[in-house]
Amino acid sequence: MVGHISTFQPAYGPRIHRDESKQETTSQSQTNPWAAAMPEVQGLLNGVGSLIPNVNVNGTEQSAIDQLTAQGMAGNPFMAGTSGAVNNLLAGGGATAQNGNLSSNLASYTSELQPYTDPNYSTINTPAVQAALKQVQDDVTNQVNGQFAAAGRSGSAMNTEALARGIAQGEAPIILNQANHDTATRLGVAGSVYGAGNTTAAAITGNNNAAATNQAAGVNSVAPALTNSTWGPRTALTAQELGQSLPASNLGLLANIGIPLAQLGQTSSGTSTTTSNPSLLQDVVSVGSLLGSGKSTGANGASSAGSGILGLLGML
Template structure:
């Protein structure tokens, strides 16, 4: 048969630096330890942080202007400011061309009457003088010739004026149609510009909000630096000291040893123990 035994031992080991380097290492560690009291912000750093906080407390000087731009853009940015004038121009134009477009000016050329009167006068003088020379002044033939001559003289003028009046009517109608389309196009462009400005205003509105929050955010950032500087410095010192402390520190631990004995070894051990006991008891 076999048996086992267990033994627990405690060991401590000391890692010491190379003797000639110990003085230099102790000096470095002493200096690093002394730097712990200097981990906080320096006066220069504090002055810079105080300046940042002072500027932040004053707020973003452009916040108001940015807000005004955002409000103006959200209201259309003035893109429709001239809509009234554009509509008024169309109304005035329509008023001026309406008599021509609706045909009420056909045959209303006041200068035409004078031209017709002159034709009648010229024809009458010419025809009557011819019949008077023939001794037939006032005869039926005289009147017939006079009427025919006046008709032949005035008809082309009247027809030409009528054609011109009708052409003016059509031109006026076309002009009104074109002016209406142009006006509506301008108004639509203005509306589209106003919509685009409103969308841009939404983006500027976010910038205005950021500008209003700028001061508070800057103060938080300054305080974060005020807290972070000591932590960073201490972390740097700790990173410098920890490897040295681990390399040359004291190491303590427990160890357990198990061993297995054969039957003969156990018998010999027991026999030796009994022999020692007999000697103790019987001398």
């Protein structure tokens, strides 16, 4: 192929003109690196293809899905118990159920001891104390009256005074001791009532705290209880999703195997073009071969025609 004319001007000598030529080479190639292995690849593809009818849910899987669905539709068998337990906790868990009894018992106890806590409480007039005092009176009377009768002064003023003083001295220790005993009894009863009140208050407070703890546990149990309440529908949905996801998963597995195998049989082809521009030296050599000598004489005197244009001219 001939392109445009260019001029080369040397430093000395005549100007030289040359034709600039361009050469293009086109080649095509095709590759098929898996050609030798294609029978085995095809066998693998056939094996994958034979598995496609089996991607659907099989009998065992369908039975399990049906069982899960039936259980889900039947609902959570523990739902009633769970709800009851949570509601009971929210109500305090029965911790305060005995508070009324505790208060009632304290009231009864206080009422029973009320006579002993009365400031006017005294056991002086009880039969036992009165019998003791009567015994003192009798003993003192007999002793004092006997002494004055022996002296011939029975019934005298001195007799009466001595008798009264003797009875008082005999009864005083009994009365004083009983009064002290009654005071100790009142104090003891008051302390007992106070202690019972404190014990009852502590018991009620403990019950109330336990109820608050139970209520907090109930609040924390609400979320799990709500989750349990939807166990049935969620189980049924999970079962149905399995029926859909299993075939898709199986198909995806086969696709991951089959698609790369199918791509192994692809061939590739392409075209490449190479362009070269001869140098000035290549042009000179080409012109020289074209203008080669017309005839040459050998040693035996034979002559031969040249192969270039000059050779053609020599043959004329």
